Amino acid sequence: MAYFYLFSTFLITGISLLLLKPAAIKIGLVDIPGGRKVHRKPTPLVGGLGIFLGILCVTISMPGMLLEYSSLLSLSALILFIGTVDDAKNLSPLARLIGHSLVALAMAVVAGVELDSFGALLSSSPLDLGFFSVPVTIFATLGVINAINMSDGVDGLSGGLVIVSLSFIALTSSMSGQLLIASFCTIMICSIMAFLSLNFRRPWQKQALIYLGDAGSTMLGFMLTWLLISSTQGTTPTFSPVYALWFLAVPLVDTVNLMIKRPLKGRSPFDAGTDHLHHILLSRGFSVTQTVLLILGMALASGGFGLLGMRAGLNDSTMFLSFIVLFGVSFYFSDRVTKSPNP
Numbered sequence: 308m309a310y311f312y313l314f315s316t317f318l319i320t321g322i323s324l325l326l327l328k329p330a331a332i333k334i335g336l337v338d339i340p341g342g343r344k345v346h347r348k349p350t351p352l353v354g355g356l357g358i359f360l361g362i363l364c365v366t367i368s369m370p371g372m373l374l375e376y377s378s379l380l381s382l383s384a385l386i387l388f389i390g391t392v393d394d395a396k397n398l399s400p401l402a403r404l405i406g407h408s409l410v411a412l413a414m415a416v417v418a419g420v421e422l423d424s425f426g427a428l429l430s431s432s433p434l435d436l437g438f439f440s441v442p443v444t445i446f447a448t449l450g451v452i453n454a455i456n457m458s459d460g461v462d463g464l465s466g467g468l469v470i471v472s473l474s475f476i477a478l479t480s481s482m483s484g485q486l487l488i489a490s491f492c493t494i495m496i497c498s499i500m501a502f503l504s505l506n507f508r509r510p511w512q513k514q515a516l517i518y519l520g521d522a523g524s525t526m527l528g529f530m531l532t533w534l535l536i537s538s539t540q541g542t543t544p545t546f547s548p549v550y551a552l553w554f555l556a557v558p559l560v561d562t563v564n565l566m567i568k569r570p571l572k573g574r575s576p577f578d579a580g581t582d583h584l585h586h587i588l589l590s591r592g593f594s595v596t597q598t599v600l601l602i603l604g605m606a607l608a609s610g611g612f613g614l615l616g617m618r619a620g621l622n623d624s625t626m627f628l629s630f631i632v633l634f635g636v637s638f639y640f641s642d643r644v645t646k647s648p649n650p
Contacts, residue, residue, distance in 0.1 A: 312365050312368075312369065312494065313493060313494065313497045314497075315364075315365050315368075316361050316362065316364075316365045316494050316497040316498050316501070317361070317497045317498070317500060317501045318501075319360065319361045319364045319365065320357050320358055320360065320361025320362075320497075320498040320501035320502060321357075321361075321501040321504065321505070323356070323357040323360040323361060324353065324354065324357035324501070324502060324505055324517055325505075327351065327353040327356060327357055328351045328353065328516070328517060330353075331351035331352065331353045332349065332351055335395070336351065336352050336353065336391070336394060336395055337349035337350055337351050337352060338350045338351075338352055338394075338518050338520070348514075350514075350515060350516070350517065350518050351516075351517050351518065352391075352394045352517075352518050352519075352520030352521075352522065352523075353517060353520070354466075354502045354505075354506060354517050354518055354519035354520060354523040355387055355390060355391075355519055355520055355522040355523020355524070355525075355526045355527070356387065356391070356522065356523070357498075357501075357502060357517070358495075358498045358499055358501075358502050358523060358526075358527070359380075359383065359384065359387055359526060361497075361498035361501060362380070362494055362495055362498050363380055365494055366380065366491070366494065371487070372487060372490065372491060375487055375491075376491055378414075378417070378418040378420075379418075379420075379530065379533050382410050382413055382414055382418070382529070382533075383526050383529055383530050383533075385406075385410050386407065386410055386452075386522075386525050386526045386529045387522050387523075387525075387526045388522075389403065389406040389407065389410075389522075389525070390520065390521045390522025390523065390524075390525045390526060391520070391522040393521045393522070394520045394521050394522055403525075404449070407448070407449055407452055407525070407529075408445055408449065410448075410529065411444060411445040411448035411449065411529075411532075412441070412445055414444070414448065414533060415440070415441045415444040415445065416441065420444075420533055420536050420537055420540075421440050421441060421444040421536065421540070422436060422440055422443050422444045422447055422536055422539075422540060422548070423435065423436055423440050423540050424436060424540065424548065425548050425549075426539070426547040426548040426549055426623045427547075427622065427623040427624060428548075428549060428623050428624060428627045429624055429627070430624065431622075444536070447532065447536075448529065448532045450559070450562070450563075451528050451529075451531060451532040451535070451555065451559075452525050452528035452529055452532065453528070453562055454528065454555070454558040454559050454561070454562040455468065455469060455524050455525070455527055455528035455531065455558055456521060456524040456525050456528060457558070457561070457562050457565070457583060458524075458557075458558045458561065458562075458583070458585070459519055459521075459523075459524040460583055460585050460586065461585050461589070461595050461598055461599055462506055462507055462508050462514075462515040462595060462599070463503055463506055463507035463508065463515075463596075463599045464585055464598075464599045464602060464603075465519055465523075465524050465527070466499045466502055466503050466506065466507075466519060466527070467503065467507075467599060467602075467603045467606075468557060468558050468602070468603065468606055469495075469499060469527045469528075469531055470496050470499050470500070470503075471554075471603060471606040471607055471610060472531055472535075472554050472555050472606075472610070473492040473493075473495055473496050473499075473531070473534070474492075474496065474610075475554040475610045475613070475614060476488070476489075476492050476534055476535065476538055476545070476554065477489040477492035477493055477496070478614070479538070479545050479546050479550075479614070479617070480492065480538065480545050483545050483546075485538075485543075485545055488534065488537065488538060488545070491534070492534060495530065499527070502517065502519070502523075505517045506518065506519065507596075507599070508595055508596050531555070535551045535554070535555070538551075539551055546617060547617075547623050547626075548623075549623045549626045549627045549630070550613045550614075550616075550617055550626065552613075552626075552627070552630045553609055553610055553612060553613025553614075553616070553626065553630060554610045554613055556606065556609035556610070556613075556630070556633065557584070557602060557605050557606040557609060558606075560633065560634050560637050561583055561584045561637075563634065564634075564637060564638055565582060565583065567638070568582075568638075569582075584602060585598050585599075585602060588601060588602070609633070612629075613626065616629075
């Protein structure tokens with residue numbers, strides 16, 4: 308892929324974000340400090356819009372890519388709109404759920420991007436979904452959207468996790484000769500990197516200048532779901548569905564963990580809380596930057612393990628059982644590490 312397109316994506320996203328920042332402050336589309344929010348001043352919630360504009364402008368200039376991903380961009384714009392309204396007006400969880408479900412339904416029924424098979428997870432024969440394809444697709448989409456959204460708790464984490472997942476999709480797609488999806492993933496990565504240049508903390512930048520917002524995190528979660536499904540389904544899949552679990556392991560395991568444990572403690576799984584992995588690490592004395600880098604390292608390690616399993620030709624059931632073991636270990640130890648160490 309020409310470096311011109313990648314540089315253009317980065318530049319357009321960066322300029323868009325800088326132009327959107329004062330506009331967001333003027334209209335009040337900002338995250339206000341207070342409560343669990345410890346940033347010093349109101350911070351614009353336009354990261355998602357800037358990322359979308361960068362991806363859109365470059366994709367429009369490439370007719371073949373626009374033809375392939377026009378439906379994805381259209382539905383992502385709807386997710387972005389729902390998220391922007393949520394950032395501005397605080398929609399109820401039910402309203403968000405209905406909106407995201409309808410977009411996921413359109414993805415499956417109208418665009419034809421749906422989970423038809425889980426692959427050979429439990430035996431040598433593929434586990435086809437048949438009649439359950441559409442509802443499972445909607446459920447999976449909601450799961451990934453929430454996993455990415457819930458990881459958006461410290462500067463740079465959500466965007467970084469999406470970059471890790473996209474990198475593995477791009478790498479495996481390139482290795483299998485499916486260059487169009489690899490190119491689109493790379494464009495997304497460049498756009499997110501432009502956002503991170505204004506969001507990730509560094510010694511000379513102690514505070515994020517722009518936040519992703521629910522609009523950005525849910526949009527990225529939806530786009531990632533689309534790319535994972537389109538990479539694992541159809542007559543020429545890039546990789547088996549089980550590897551999607553490994554490429555998305557860290558936010559997925561963390562979210563499912565909380566979805567199980569919160570109801571057991573009498574809490575709604577959608578409540579805000581300080582029981583995510585990044586909160587646990589922060590409570591153990593890690594800085595924000597250390598926490599982000601450590602979690603991204605975990606994501607790279609889990610994705611790398613999946614890639615090694617793929618290259619080694621391990622069967623789907625072995626990789627699935629390995630993932631269940633990973634989840635079980637995380638589930639068992641997560642409560643224990645939240646306890647304060649003995650004095």
